[in-house]
Each structure stands twice: as structure tokens, then as C-alpha cells.
Amino acid sequence: xxxxxxxxxxxxxxxxxxxxxxxxxxxxxxxxxxxxxxxxxxxxxxxxxxxxxxxxxxxxxxxxxxxxxxxxxxxxxxxxxxxxxxxxxxxxxxxxxxxxxxxxxxxxxxxxxxxxxxxxxxxxxxxxxxxxxxxxxxxxxxxxxxxxxxx
Numbered sequence: 145x146x147x148x149x150x151x152x153x154x155x156x157x158x159x160x161x162x163x164x165x166x167x168x169x170x171x172x173x174x175x176x177x178x179x180x181x182x183x184x185x186x187x188x189x190x191x192x193x194x195x196x197x198x199x200x201x202x203x204x205x206x207x208x209x210x211x212x213x214x215x216x217x218x219x220x221x222x223x224x225x226x227x228x229x230x231x232x233x234x235x236x237x238x239x240x241x242x243x244x245x246x247x248x249x250x251x252x253x254x255x256x257x258x259x260x261x262x263x264x265x266x267x268x269x270x271x272x273x274x275x276x277x278x279x280x281x282x283x284x285x286x287x288x289x290x291x292x293x294x295x
Contacts, residue, residue, distance in 0.1 A: 165192065196231055203246055203283065204229035206275035211252070214269050220261055223253040223292035245282040253292040262289040 157169045158178075165179040181194035188194075204227040215222050229248045236242050254262045266287050270276065276283045 164188065196233065199243065200229040200231040200246065203231075203273070203275045203279065204248060206273045207248060207250070207269060207285070210269040210273045211250070211266055214265050214272075218261070218265065220258050220265060221255060223255065224251070225253075226251045243279075243281045245284060246276070246279065248283065248285040250285060250287045251290070252287070253290050256291045259289060259291055263287055 155170070158166050159169070161167045161177065163179070164185055165177060168176045168178055176198075177192050178195060178198065179192040180188050181196055182188045182190050183196075207229075208225060208227045211225060211227075212222070214220075227248060227250050229246060231243050232245050232247060233242060234244045236244055250266055252262055252266060266285075266289075270283075270285050
């Protein structure tokens with residue numbers, strides 16, 4: 145008998161609000177206003193999230209929470225964690241315009257005793273991040289591990 149794998153669903157509703165702006169809704173969570181970015185529509189409000197912002201944010205936040213989860217399981221105390229991401233759009237090999245790569249930079253600070261454990265932990269998190277492994281785009285991740293200064 146075949147074993148059925150687990151499936152998880154993440155329902156989102158997106159509804160037009162005004163102009164080139166929509167509102168994304170997830171039950172029980174705050175709404176998120178999303179609009180065409182100024183790069184594509186000069187009159188766009190630069191203070192409003194764009195789908196492109198959400199794309200890069202989804203990968204970066206997934207990596208960050210995956211790092212946090214693995215660190216907690218392995219009892220590796222983080223002193224700080226930051227993930228910066230930049231989605232790079234351009235002409236793809238298939239001729240279409242879209243994201244060609246995602247660049248991520250992880251900055252993580254740990255106690256001196258955990259310095260050697262930090263990089264392999266981030267690499268495992270990168271390999272297990274649901275969002276990044278689902279993308280059809282190159283993901284480049286650089287990691288900066290530093291020893292936290294004593295408080």
C-alpha cells in the first residue's frame with residue numbers, strides 16, 4: 145500500500161481595492177495591501193508592498209524561521225539573526241521577463257562555543273526551506289557568522 149504524504153494548505157484571498165492596489169487576506173491575520181511597484185508604474189505608492197517584495201520576503205522569512213527552528217532543536221543559542229534578500233528580475237533563458245535569481249545574505253551571531261556549528265546549521269536550513277526549494281530560480285545565499293560580543 146502506498147503511503148500518502150502530508151499536504152498542507154495555505155489559503156489566501158486577494159481582492160481589488162482601488163487603482164492598481166489589491167488587499168491580500170488570510171483568515172485571522174492582518175490584511176496586507178499590495179500594489180504594482182514603482183519600477184513598473186511610476187505613480188505607484190513606494191510605501192505599499194508589491195508582489196515582488198512579497199516574493200523576496202517569502203524566501204528570506206522562510207529561511208530565517210527555518211534557521212530559528214533548527215537552532216532551537218539543536219539547542220544552539222543565537223544572539224542575532226538577519227536575512228537580507230533581493231529578487232533580481234530580468235530576461236530569463238526561456239525569453240520571458242521574470243525573476244532570474246534570488247540573492248540572500250544571512251548574518252548570524254553566536255557565542256564563541258557555537259561558532260563552528262552555525263554555518264552547517266544555516267546550510268541545513270537553506271536546504272530545508274519550503275519556499276526556496278519550491279522556486280524555479282537560482283537562489284544564492286552567503287553567510288556571515290560572527291561571534292557575539294559578551295554583554
